[in-house]
Amino acid sequence: MDQMSGEGLSTETIRQRVYLLRGIGGEPWDVTGEDVVAFLNAKTMSQATHAAYITILRSIFADLIRLGWVEQDPMARIKTPRSPRRFPRPLPDSELELLLNLPDEFRREREFTILGAYAGLRAGEVASLPGNALRMGTHGIVLQVVGKGNLVADIPAHPKVVEILEQYTGADLIWDMWPTSVNRAWQRAGRSVGIEGRVFHQLRHSYATRLYKVTGGSLLAVASACRHASVATTQKYAAVADDAPFLAVSGL
Structure with a gap:
C-alpha cells in the first residue's frame, strides 16, 4: 500500500x-x-x-x-477479451425518483444516489470521497474529484450535493469503502423498493443524459461536467437523450 x-x-x-x-x-x-x-x-x-x-x-x-519484485510476467500469455460496444443506460425516471427518496433506513444509499445522479460520481469516487471535497470556485461551490488516472477535477456542486457533504466537513474519508461495496449496498437498497438488475454506474449515465437535455445539447458542457477525456464519449449520451426519432415516428 x-x-x-x-x-x-x-x-x-x-x-x-x-x-x-x-x-x-x-x-x-x-x-x-x-x-x-x-x-x-x-x-x-x-x-x-x-x-x-x-x-x-x-x-x-x-x-x-x-520495481524488481517479479521476474516473470504471469499476464504474458493472457489475452484481453474484446469488449462489446456499449451505450449508456440511464435509469428510468420512475426508478430514479424511488432511489432519491429511499427511507431513512437507507440514508447512506440515498446519499450515494444523489452523488451519482447530481454529480456523476463513479462508485470508486464515492468510496474514497474525502470530507474536504467542497471548495469555492470562480462561479460558485465546486466538488473536487479524483477520478480515473488520478486526475483531479473541479465540477459544479449541485445544492443537493452541497447539503450532503457539508455534514461531513473535516472527515478524512467519508465512507471509506470498497467500490464494489458501494455498488452492492446501493443495489440492496434498490431491491427494498422493487428495483432489480441495476448498477450504480447507471446513475452517471442518468446524470450525463439529463445534462445533455438541460444544456440544449451542449456536448462540451456535458464532457466538462462528466470529465470525459474525449467528446466522442459524450456523443453516446446525445444518441440516448435525443427523442426526436420517437417523436417523428409517433407523428406518422
Whole structure:
C-alpha cells in the first residue's frame, strides 16, 4: 500500500489493485498465469469487467517487474477479451425518483444516489470521497474529484450535493469503502423498493443524459461536467437523450 501511494496512484486505483491481488491469493511474486486464469474463471462477471480486470492486472505486474519484485510476467500469455460496444443506460425516471427518496433506513444509499445522479460520481469516487471535497470556485461551490488516472477535477456542486457533504466537513474519508461495496449496498437498497438488475454506474449515465437535455445539447458542457477525456464519449449520451426519432415516428 505504501509503495503504491508513493507511486502517486489514486486511492481508488490502490483499492482495485489490492482487491485483485487478494483475490488471486499468495504472494505477488509467486503468482502464475494459471493462478490468474483460475481467479478470473471462478468469478461471475460481464465481458467488460473481465477485460477491465485483465487490464488492471497487466498494469500491476508491469509495475512489479519494473520495481524488481517479479521476474516473470504471469499476464504474458493472457489475452484481453474484446469488449462489446456499449451505450449508456440511464435509469428510468420512475426508478430514479424511488432511489432519491429511499427511507431513512437507507440514508447512506440515498446519499450515494444523489452523488451519482447530481454529480456523476463513479462508485470508486464515492468510496474514497474525502470530507474536504467542497471548495469555492470562480462561479460558485465546486466538488473536487479524483477520478480515473488520478486526475483531479473541479465540477459544479449541485445544492443537493452541497447539503450532503457539508455534514461531513473535516472527515478524512467519508465512507471509506470498497467500490464494489458501494455498488452492492446501493443495489440492496434498490431491491427494498422493487428495483432489480441495476448498477450504480447507471446513475452517471442518468446524470450525463439529463445534462445533455438541460444544456440544449451542449456536448462540451456535458464532457466538462462528466470529465470525459474525449467528446466522442459524450456523443453516446446525445444518441440516448435525443427523442426526436420517437417523436417523428409517433407523428406518422
